[in-house]
Every structure is written in C-alpha cells, then in structure tokens.
Amino acid sequence: MAFKEGVIQGLIRKGEYYDSVSLMIISKKIREEKGVFDSSVVMCTEENKKNLRDANLFLEEFENAEESDLLVAIRASSASLANELLKKLEKEIKILNKGGDDSDYDSGADPSRAGRRSENCDYKNFEGAYQKGLKEEANLALISVNGKYAGDVALKALNKNMHVMLFSDNVSLETEIELKQLAQQKNLLVMGPDCGTAIIAGVPLAFANEVSRGSIGVLGASGTGMQEVTTLISNFGEGISHAIGTGGRDVKKEVGGISFLMALKMLKEDVQTKVILLVSKPPHKEVMDKIIKEIDKTKSVVAVFLGASDVCNSCDNNNNNIIFRDNLYEGALTAYKIARGEGANIDDEMKKLNEESDKIAKLESEKIKKGAKYLRGLYSGGTFASEAQLILDFNGDSNNDGDNDEELYSNVPTAKSKRLSDVKVSTKNTIIDLGEDEFTLGKPHPMIDYTLRNERFLKEINDPEVAVIMLDYVLGHGSHKDPLSDTISILQKAFDILAKEKRYISILTTVTGTAKDPQNSEKVKEALRREGVIVVDSNFQMSLIAKKVITYGKKHIKG
Amino acid sequence: MEKNILKGNLKIINIGLKSFTEAFEGKDKGKGSVASWAHVDFRPPLISDASLFKIIDHRREQIEAANKEAMRRIFSGRPFLVSVSRAIDVIPGMQPNSIFHAGPPVDWENMCGPMKGAIIGALLYEKIARNAEEAEILAAKKGSIKFSPCHEHKAVGPMAGIISPSMPVFVVKNEEFNTFAYATMNEGLGKVLRYGAYDEGVIAKLRWMEDILYPVMKRTVEAMAGKIDLKSIISQALHMGDEVHNRNRAATSLLYRQLAPLICKVSNADDAFAVLNFINGNDHFFLNLSMAAAKSMLDVANGIKYSSIVTVMARNGTEFGIKVAGLDSNLWFTGKAPIPDALFFPGYSKEDANPDIGDSAITETLGVGGFAMASAPSIVQFVGGNVSDALKFTLSMYEITSSENSAFQIPYLNFRGAPAGIDIIKVIEKNILPVINTGVAHKLAGIGQVGAGVLNAPTEPFKKAFLKFVETIK
Incomplete structure (x- = not known):
C-alpha cells in the first residue's frame, strides 16, 4: 500500500514563516519527482502535525518543534533520494526566503529613488503599507493570513475605517461576530471570514473572474456559486456591477446576516446596480425574514437559496418582490433577462436547454456498456457539489427495480443523499467536494492543484460500474494558472484505459470562466472538447445531462 | 478617502x-x-500572546523614552584607539589562569571544536601546557583554567575570541563616557587561532605579534596621543564599500595611512617593514577595532530601565546570546547557535560548518555589518549576488531598529543613517530577526575558515529576553 511505502526524511527550519500557497507550490514540485510517494512542507501548527501523522509523514523530531517552525517531510523510495530532494527543497525555500522580486523596494536604476517606497509594492507590515503605501487613504483590506491571526489584522483595518474582505478561514465565530458588530457601528462591510470571491467596482478580489461590468449586483454567501453566476451573466452578454461575498456563516442565526443585510442595502443604494441576485445556502429563518423585509420594489431581486425551496415557499414574501430560483443557472438567466428588460420568464430558454441536454445524453448513453450504471462527481467547487445533488434529485428510497441504484452518496450530503463512510472510496452514485478539509489539509486546494482530483479520477475510470464522471473547471484569478497542463494527459490516459477495456464512461465537464480570464475559458473548452469529453457552460446543465445519461443508460442496456 | x-x-x-x-x-x-x-508580506509575531503586548502598550511611553536615551548614549559615543597593552595589565577581572572566549558562558564540555582548538593554542602560547594533550586535560579539569566570556570583561573577540593573559590587546576609549573596551589584534587569514588552529605556525605568529607587532603598535599608538578616531574611520569606510564586519578593506587602509608614518618613526626599518607588511596583508586588521569601538559605544546603554534595545549579540559556537539594555546586564538570553548557510570555499560544504561563533555580531548590534550591507556592494555575493539583495537586507533592518545612526551613512540610500538599536519588541512583533554577516569556521579544531555568508539570529534568545522584559516592566 502506497501509504506505508518508502523512507521518511525531514527537517525543521526554525522560525521561518511562509504563506501556505507558496509552500504548497514547493511541495507539489517535490511530489512530482520520480520515486517520491508523498511530501509536505507546512508550518508547525497542531493541525498540520496531525495531518503529517495521518499522512505517515511524521518524524519524532517534529514533536518538539514550535509553531513558528517550518516542517519539511518527504516519503521516498530511498533515504538517499529523500535527502537529495530535501536539499533541493531547501534551495526552493531559500528562494522564497529572499522574498519577492526587486519590486519589493524601489532599488532600480535611479539611485535617488532607492529605498523610497510607493504604492503597488510590498511592505513588511500593515502600518507601512497604510501610511507610506496608500498615504492613509486605503479603504479595503484583503486578508488571507492564517485564521489565527486574521482577526487581529481585520481589527487593525476596521480601526483605520477600512472595509474588510476576510479570505482566511478558521476564524472563530466569536471573532466573526465581534468584527461584524464593530464594523456595523462604523458602517463598514466585513466580507467573510471564508469569503472566497468578490468583485468590487470591477476589481476581482481573491478567487474571482474577469467579467464584464454591468447592472447586475450579486450578493452571496457562496464562493463558487458567485463565480458561476457572474461568469454566466457575463457570457450571456450582460455585466456585473459588484459581487459582494459574506462568508457562509453570515446568514446563520448567530451572526444574524449583519454583512448580508448591509451589502443588500449598499446594492440597493448603488446607482449602477439595477438587478440584485442573491446566492446562498438557505439562511436561517430569522435572517431570511430580515432579508425579505429589506427587499422592496426599488430593484428587482432574484434569489437562489440552494436547497431551500421549502423555506422560500413558506417565508413571508407577500409583496412578491423576490423571484426565487432553484439553481445557479436559472438564477443567472433570470437576472440577465430582467436586466435586459425581457421579463423574468425563462421557460423557453430552459425548455431549449433541456432538449439540447436530452440530445447529448441520449448519444452518450448509447455508448455505455452493461454494468456501468453509476455517476461520480469530482468537484473542486463546494457549491457545485451541493447544487449537483439537488439537481440530480436521486431518491434512494424509491427504487424502480429492486436494487438501490439511485442511492446518492457524498462527503457533503444534502437532504436526500447519504454520507460516505469513507471519503476516499466512492459508493454507488457519489458526489465529492474535494475542497473539504479532509482532502485539503496541508495540500493545495483542488482549484489550484489538480493532483488530488486526477488521482481520484483515474480510480473512478478504473471502476467498471461507473457510467458518468462529472468534473468542474473553475477558472479566474487565484485558480490553477494552466489547467490544461494538468488535465490533457490524464484525460488521454483515461481514454486509453477505457479503449483497452472496451468500456465507455461519459466524461462531463463544465468550465466556469470567461474568455478574459487569465486562463481563457474558450481555449480551455476547446482543448477539452478535442480530447473527446462533453463540455457545457454550467454545473446545472452538466448535472442534468448526468442524470439523463444514467436514466437512458439503464433503458438502453435493458433494451 | x-x-x-x-x-x-x-x-x-x-x-x-x-x-x-x-x-x-x-x-x-x-x-x-x-x-x-x-x-x-505578513509574518505572525514570534509570540502571539496578546496579554503580553497589552503590558508593553501600558508602558509604551516609558519604553520609548528609555530607548531614546539608550540611542542618545550610543550615538554620542566617541571611541578612540588610545593604547595597546597586555591583556592581564588592562582587562578588568583577568587573572593569570583566565581565558576569555567569545559569546555567552560555556564550559569546556560544551565548547565547539574551534573554540577548544583555540584554547589549546592559547595554553600552548602561554606555556601553561607543553602539548595539546596536556592542554586538553588541563582545560577539562574543573577550576584550573578560568573560562569567562570576553563580554563580561569589556572585551570582544572575533570567532573563538580567545584572549589569554599575555596577549596584546587594543585599548579603545569612549571619550564621551570615559569607558574602555578591549580586543586582541587580528592575526590575518589562513590557519589562525581564532578559527581553532593551534599548530606551530599559529603559535609562532602569535609570538611574533607579541614580540614585534605589539611594541611597535604600542609606541605608535601612544605617540599619536589618542588621535585615532575609530568612529570617523568607520564613517568613512562605510562610504568606501565596507560594512566593517565582513569587509574591512577600506577601514584597514585608512588606519594604515594614519599609522604608517609613525610606525616608521618609532621603529627600526626591519620592524617597520614587517609590521606595515603585516597590516597591508590583512584586510581584516581593522575588524577587531570596529568590534571594540562598537563594544565601547554599546556598553554605556546598559542599565537603562525600560529600554528594550539590544546591547550585545554574541555566539560561542554552541549558543547564541544577547543582552538587553533595560534588563540586568549579568543576564544572557541564549539559544542554540545556528549553522550558517554560507558560501563555502572549494572543497567544503555546510556539513563542515561549525555553528555560528564570535563576538563580531557586536558590529550588527551597533548597526553596521549586516545592517549596513547596502554600503558594501562588493561583497553582495554573500547575500544573493545582487546589489538590490544587499539593499533589501539593510532596509529590512530598519523595521526592527529604534533609530538611524546619522554618523554611519549609507551612500546608496541617499546617505540615510544605518539602522541602529535593535528593539526586541519589534523583533518579536514583526518576526524579523537581525541579519549577521559572518565567517564560517570548520567544526573541527585546527582547520580554520571554510566560508563566509549571512545568517539570521535565532529566535529563542529574543523570545526569552522579551518574556523577561515583560515580566520586568509589569
């Protein structure tokens, strides 16, 4: 078993701190070396120590390391190889240690400017950036430090009367409430913690896409969901005024939707915003009521509260100012049509989409061989994994022909699905959110690094019971810079395996992004199509096709 | 906004x-x-206990005032080379069986290879032992040799930093405060005592230094009647490409110019030739003087209550120790000395390197050496090869220092004063450790220097000092 294989070697670098992304990039480089089973470069937090133990990468000497220490571990086929790579790794770390490039300080050709620092460059601390960098005019802090320190940094920013976007997760609920209450007093907005996506006045913050500017304001407690609707709207031909994130916990009872409500007011008052699109998991009832109360006839509001159709039907919406939609695609389309002045009715478009999906599904289902009957969704976007389960709407209790083929499992189960007993092993129909902690601890998020998903993908490919695999490719800032480099060869490998075994699996993909994104969504889609996979524009359509392929597949095999 | x-x-x-x-x-x-x-570029603080910072905040005004006073004293120092004498005649607390060493206190068992080698050499030189074995037995015997840190006797020594009673030492006087500091004369490069070498050639050179160099230098310096202004030489050298730790070529040349005429006047032609040739052949001749000057300037800041300024950083090859102005000056705060990640001479690697050693980090404590790296473009290969790298080193040190020394200016920064006065609070808050330029000794006694480079001070001494400081100001 690969998990136990090899020799573990490691080292401690005292008192060295690096951001986790830099470390992950380094450890990825090492993992790609021949003869390496696993490697990890992490700060010595208790959490990371546990992960190292779980990953069989723990060394006794790590026990007494301090939190400010950097732990490096490699499990390789031989001690000499591991040691050689450790040296290589130290070199990489040293490069990091030198910090940024020459833009850190203006030390360029003009000596009279040497040592003078200006905006758009690096500072060692917040004060310097605030005073020297932005001449005390900074109005937004984008914070992505370790959650343990994020609260303090956010507090500093609020005390300087700056709005805050907290990308960091692992910030305590207490801290979140404290920060948001202070912000509320000062009439400042706190986006997050765990806010992955925002676009303010056309500026993408963290994981966000290059979308057209326009009249639709998005407000959401869901990162991927916001990326999906903003890119869909942009690709439809409309634009985004702002996309404001709040972090998932904001709409829960404890926080009471402080940021959600404030952002809603801001969008209502914003002259550029004509239509407001809300994207979130279902808010707590009390929060929902407050949201509904805040909405009046001044601006059209479309809401996608994933998995909350019951809540929405029961909530007090007697003035009918909100149009509820069940999924991100319908939500985006509705907002687009309203912004265009074409009304909120999307029946024709959805009918067309359904027919088109039907066609694709039929063709795909005909290629599937007997015994292949399950679908597997391998998601990097958490919201997608939830949305897919809702769209699939498989009901394990009602089976048509005696077996429980329609059972749906997930590591992030929604109402009708069951929890996977082992997240590493798929059961029947399985939807996986690979961005969950159990996969990402000490490893890069699957939106940045596909290694983890590629491994899982090949595992699913080798499973003769699999009929459909769903993959999301989330592009934009922050995401994998060159998604094709880590995708094409793995797809080719998959098709080789299938050809050899005379099987077929319908591989469905959705690309979230625009042609203006650094990765260029058109280029990515085209390359994926060339490899023979189905490429659609939304997770909604991908899930729809997946469901149909499974259904038609059974008929086809029986027939 | x-x-x-x-x-x-x-x-x-x-x-x-x-x-x-x-x-x-x-x-x-x-x-x-x-x-x-x-x-x-966020770095979490070295200590994240917010309650400790509250105590600091509560005393912020007193701390700032104390640090201001510490820097006033340091900056007003006027170190002059006033004499050369035998160690036992001038250094306070030196006894016939004393051997002083670099860094914080360490006993024989815990000493590193080069320090043991240098002590063996000193015992041979003093004729206390007849051979290396005898020297080792003697050194290991409790109480027979009194080991003590140079820093506890107003002295400093590079690398092993060994001072034994007969060794001639520079006498540096801080005219502003009437205080003194002492350092041996630099032996040059190659196989030398300070790197732990003790063969016959090493001892022979020490004897030559005692027999020829010492009397010539003593007569010369005394004939100049205290006019050798070390602060002035350091200031000029910083404009000439030195940082007076790993590069002393300019400072040595300036000193040479001042000494040469009088050396010729006070000694016979052969001795004058030999002495001038010796100084001319050793780019680091000034190093021990820059160290003694730094020591004399920093010592006067000790004992200022509430001051968080570092007055000593020193290593003994086993441990790295610091002292803080506002804390009991008998207290050392120590941690394991790091192994330098340096440029190594051909044939050597990090495997051969001894952990960091020497009192020479007193230059960084004053705000030169690694802190003034931007002044020394010709040695930037130690810090990554680019002038901008050197600049970054210096600029980052402004983050953890209390002030800027207008007497020690950095041309490339528009003659901005070098960062001076390491503040332990800033070190902890910002998680930026002092940079130190250093030579690297082979870990085995007697081999000598194997490389040179830059390293960061370890975190432990600063954490310990910070905790003690907070406790003291409560």
Whole structure:
C-alpha cells in the first residue's frame, strides 16, 4: 500500500514563516519527482502535525518543534533520494526566503529613488503599507493570513475605517461576530471570514473572474456559486456591477446576516446596480425574514437559496418582490433577462436547454456498456457539489427495480443523499467536494492543484460500474494558472484505459470562466472538447445531462 | 478617502497571499475601476500572546523614552584607539589562569571544536601546557583554567575570541563616557587561532605579534596621543564599500595611512617593514577595532530601565546570546547557535560548518555589518549576488531598529543613517530577526575558515529576553 511505502526524511527550519500557497507550490514540485510517494512542507501548527501523522509523514523530531517552525517531510523510495530532494527543497525555500522580486523596494536604476517606497509594492507590515503605501487613504483590506491571526489584522483595518474582505478561514465565530458588530457601528462591510470571491467596482478580489461590468449586483454567501453566476451573466452578454461575498456563516442565526443585510442595502443604494441576485445556502429563518423585509420594489431581486425551496415557499414574501430560483443557472438567466428588460420568464430558454441536454445524453448513453450504471462527481467547487445533488434529485428510497441504484452518496450530503463512510472510496452514485478539509489539509486546494482530483479520477475510470464522471473547471484569478497542463494527459490516459477495456464512461465537464480570464475559458473548452469529453457552460446543465445519461443508460442496456 | 467602495477608487491593502495582487494589475486604468494597492508580506509575531503586548502598550511611553536615551548614549559615543597593552595589565577581572572566549558562558564540555582548538593554542602560547594533550586535560579539569566570556570583561573577540593573559590587546576609549573596551589584534587569514588552529605556525605568529607587532603598535599608538578616531574611520569606510564586519578593506587602509608614518618613526626599518607588511596583508586588521569601538559605544546603554534595545549579540559556537539594555546586564538570553548557510570555499560544504561563533555580531548590534550591507556592494555575493539583495537586507533592518545612526551613512540610500538599536519588541512583533554577516569556521579544531555568508539570529534568545522584559516592566 502506497501509504506505508518508502523512507521518511525531514527537517525543521526554525522560525521561518511562509504563506501556505507558496509552500504548497514547493511541495507539489517535490511530489512530482520520480520515486517520491508523498511530501509536505507546512508550518508547525497542531493541525498540520496531525495531518503529517495521518499522512505517515511524521518524524519524532517534529514533536518538539514550535509553531513558528517550518516542517519539511518527504516519503521516498530511498533515504538517499529523500535527502537529495530535501536539499533541493531547501534551495526552493531559500528562494522564497529572499522574498519577492526587486519590486519589493524601489532599488532600480535611479539611485535617488532607492529605498523610497510607493504604492503597488510590498511592505513588511500593515502600518507601512497604510501610511507610506496608500498615504492613509486605503479603504479595503484583503486578508488571507492564517485564521489565527486574521482577526487581529481585520481589527487593525476596521480601526483605520477600512472595509474588510476576510479570505482566511478558521476564524472563530466569536471573532466573526465581534468584527461584524464593530464594523456595523462604523458602517463598514466585513466580507467573510471564508469569503472566497468578490468583485468590487470591477476589481476581482481573491478567487474571482474577469467579467464584464454591468447592472447586475450579486450578493452571496457562496464562493463558487458567485463565480458561476457572474461568469454566466457575463457570457450571456450582460455585466456585473459588484459581487459582494459574506462568508457562509453570515446568514446563520448567530451572526444574524449583519454583512448580508448591509451589502443588500449598499446594492440597493448603488446607482449602477439595477438587478440584485442573491446566492446562498438557505439562511436561517430569522435572517431570511430580515432579508425579505429589506427587499422592496426599488430593484428587482432574484434569489437562489440552494436547497431551500421549502423555506422560500413558506417565508413571508407577500409583496412578491423576490423571484426565487432553484439553481445557479436559472438564477443567472433570470437576472440577465430582467436586466435586459425581457421579463423574468425563462421557460423557453430552459425548455431549449433541456432538449439540447436530452440530445447529448441520449448519444452518450448509447455508448455505455452493461454494468456501468453509476455517476461520480469530482468537484473542486463546494457549491457545485451541493447544487449537483439537488439537481440530480436521486431518491434512494424509491427504487424502480429492486436494487438501490439511485442511492446518492457524498462527503457533503444534502437532504436526500447519504454520507460516505469513507471519503476516499466512492459508493454507488457519489458526489465529492474535494475542497473539504479532509482532502485539503496541508495540500493545495483542488482549484489550484489538480493532483488530488486526477488521482481520484483515474480510480473512478478504473471502476467498471461507473457510467458518468462529472468534473468542474473553475477558472479566474487565484485558480490553477494552466489547467490544461494538468488535465490533457490524464484525460488521454483515461481514454486509453477505457479503449483497452472496451468500456465507455461519459466524461462531463463544465468550465466556469470567461474568455478574459487569465486562463481563457474558450481555449480551455476547446482543448477539452478535442480530447473527446462533453463540455457545457454550467454545473446545472452538466448535472442534468448526468442524470439523463444514467436514466437512458439503464433503458438502453435493458433494451 | 472614498469610503463607499462601490463607487470605485479602491485602495487595497493585501495581507497574506501575494498572488491576489495579480488581479489588481491593470485595474488602475480604465473607466470607473480604479484600484491601487500595497501588499503586506505578513509574518505572525514570534509570540502571539496578546496579554503580553497589552503590558508593553501600558508602558509604551516609558519604553520609548528609555530607548531614546539608550540611542542618545550610543550615538554620542566617541571611541578612540588610545593604547595597546597586555591583556592581564588592562582587562578588568583577568587573572593569570583566565581565558576569555567569545559569546555567552560555556564550559569546556560544551565548547565547539574551534573554540577548544583555540584554547589549546592559547595554553600552548602561554606555556601553561607543553602539548595539546596536556592542554586538553588541563582545560577539562574543573577550576584550573578560568573560562569567562570576553563580554563580561569589556572585551570582544572575533570567532573563538580567545584572549589569554599575555596577549596584546587594543585599548579603545569612549571619550564621551570615559569607558574602555578591549580586543586582541587580528592575526590575518589562513590557519589562525581564532578559527581553532593551534599548530606551530599559529603559535609562532602569535609570538611574533607579541614580540614585534605589539611594541611597535604600542609606541605608535601612544605617540599619536589618542588621535585615532575609530568612529570617523568607520564613517568613512562605510562610504568606501565596507560594512566593517565582513569587509574591512577600506577601514584597514585608512588606519594604515594614519599609522604608517609613525610606525616608521618609532621603529627600526626591519620592524617597520614587517609590521606595515603585516597590516597591508590583512584586510581584516581593522575588524577587531570596529568590534571594540562598537563594544565601547554599546556598553554605556546598559542599565537603562525600560529600554528594550539590544546591547550585545554574541555566539560561542554552541549558543547564541544577547543582552538587553533595560534588563540586568549579568543576564544572557541564549539559544542554540545556528549553522550558517554560507558560501563555502572549494572543497567544503555546510556539513563542515561549525555553528555560528564570535563576538563580531557586536558590529550588527551597533548597526553596521549586516545592517549596513547596502554600503558594501562588493561583497553582495554573500547575500544573493545582487546589489538590490544587499539593499533589501539593510532596509529590512530598519523595521526592527529604534533609530538611524546619522554618523554611519549609507551612500546608496541617499546617505540615510544605518539602522541602529535593535528593539526586541519589534523583533518579536514583526518576526524579523537581525541579519549577521559572518565567517564560517570548520567544526573541527585546527582547520580554520571554510566560508563566509549571512545568517539570521535565532529566535529563542529574543523570545526569552522579551518574556523577561515583560515580566520586568509589569
């Protein structure tokens, strides 16, 4: 078993701190070396120590390391190889240690400017950036430090009367409430913690896409969901005024939707915003009521509260100012049509989409061989994994022909699905959110690094019971810079395996992004199509096709 | 300031992941979407217990006043080379069986190879032992040799930093405060005592230094009647490409110019030739003087209550120790000495390197050496090869220092004063450790120097000192 294989070697670098992304990039480089089973470069937090133990990468000497220490571990086929790579790794770390490039300080050709620092460059601390960098005019802090320190940094920013976007997760609920209450007093907005996506006045913050500017304001407690609707709207031909994130916990009872409500007011008052699109998991009832109360006839509001159709039907919406939609695609389309002045009715478009999906599904289902009957969704976007389960709407209790083929499992189960007993092993129909902690601890998020998903993908490919695999490719800032480099060869490998075994699996993909994104969504889609996979524009359509392929597949095999 | 960010004109401080700023590029132009930004290279504090910082905040005014006073004393220092004498005649607390060493206290068992080698050499030189074996037995015997840190006797020594009773030492006087500091004369490069070598050639050179160099230097320096202004030489040398720790070529040349005429006057032609040739052949001749000057300037800041300024950083090859102005000056705060990640001479690697050693980090404590790296473009290969690397080293030290020394200016920074006065509070808060330029000794006694480079001070001594400091000011 690969998990136990090899020799573990490691080292401690005292008192060295690096951001986790830099470390992950380094450890990825090492993992790609021949003869390496696993490697990890992490700060010595208790959490990371546990992960190292779980990953069989723990060394006794790590026990007494301090939190400010950097732990490096490699499990390789031989001690000499591991040691050689450790040296290589130290070199990489040293490069990091030198910090940024020459833009850190203006030390360029003009000596009279040497040592003078200006905006758009690096500072060692917040004060310097605030005073020297932005001449005390900074109005937004984008914070992505370790959650343990994020609260303090956010507090500093609020005390300087700056709005805050907290990308960091692992910030305590207490801290979140404290920060948001202070912000509320000062009439400042706190986006997050765990806010992955925002676009303010056309500026993408963290994981966000290059979308057209326009009249639709998005407000959401869901990162991927916001990326999906903003890119869909942009690709439809409309634009985004702002996309404001709040972090998932904001709409829960404890926080009471402080940021959600404030952002809603801001969008209502914003002259550029004509239509407001809300994207979130279902808010707590009390929060929902407050949201509904805040909405009046001044601006059209479309809401996608994933998995909350019951809540929405029961909530007090007697003035009918909100149009509820069940999924991100319908939500985006509705907002687009309203912004265009074409009304909120999307029946024709959805009918067309359904027919088109039907066609694709039929063709795909005909290629599937007997015994292949399950679908597997391998998601990097958490919201997608939830949305897919809702769209699939498989009901394990009602089976048509005696077996429980329609059972749906997930590591992030929604109402009708069951929890996977082992997240590493798929059961029947399985939807996986690979961005969950159990996969990402000490490893890069699957939106940045596909290694983890590629491994899982090949595992699913080798499973003769699999009929459909769903993959999301989330592009934009922050995401994998060159998604094709880590995708094409793995797809080719998959098709080789299938050809050899005379099987077929319908591989469905959705690309979230625009042609203006650094990765260029058109280029990515085209390359994926060339490899023979189905490429659609939304997770909604991908899930729809997946469901149909499974259904038609059974008929086809029986027939 | 535009408070409504939805109106555009975003001014963003990005703290954490640098890659997020990539999305801001080009957003500073075009209609409506204006974003300028500054990135903060975030490092968590070395100690994150907020209650400790509250205590600091409570005393902030007193601390600032104390540090101001510490820096006033340090900056007003006027170190002059006034004499050369035998160690036992001038250094306080030196006894016939004393051997002083670099860094914090360490007993024989815990001494590193080069320090043991240098002690063996000193015992041979003093004729206390007849051979190396005898020297080792003697050194190991409790109480027979009194080991003590140079720093506890107003003295400093590079690398092993060994001072034994008969050794001639420079006498440096801080005229402003009437205080003294002492250092041996630099032996040059190659196989030398300070790197732990003790063969016959090493001892022979020490004897030559005692027999020829010492009397000539003593007569010369005394004939100059205290006119050798070390602060002035350091200031000039910083304008000439030295940082007076790993590069002393300019300072040595300046000193040579001052000494040469009088050396010729006070000694016979053969001795004058030999002495001038010796100084001319040793670029580091001034190092021991820059160290003694630094020591004399820093010592006067000890004992200022509430001052968080570091007055000593020193290593003994086993441990790295510091002292703080506002804390009991008998207290050392120590941690394991790091192994330098340096440029190694051909044939040697990090495997051969001894942990960091020497009192020479007193130069960084004063705000030169690694802190003035931007002044020494010719040795930037130690810090990555580019002048901008050297600049970054110096600039980052302003983050953890209390002040700037207008007497020690850095030309490339528009003659900005070098960063001076390491503040332990800033070190802890910002998690930036002092940079130290250093030579690397082979870990085995008797081999000598194997490389040179730059390293960061370890965190442990600063953490310990910080905790003690907080306890003291409560």
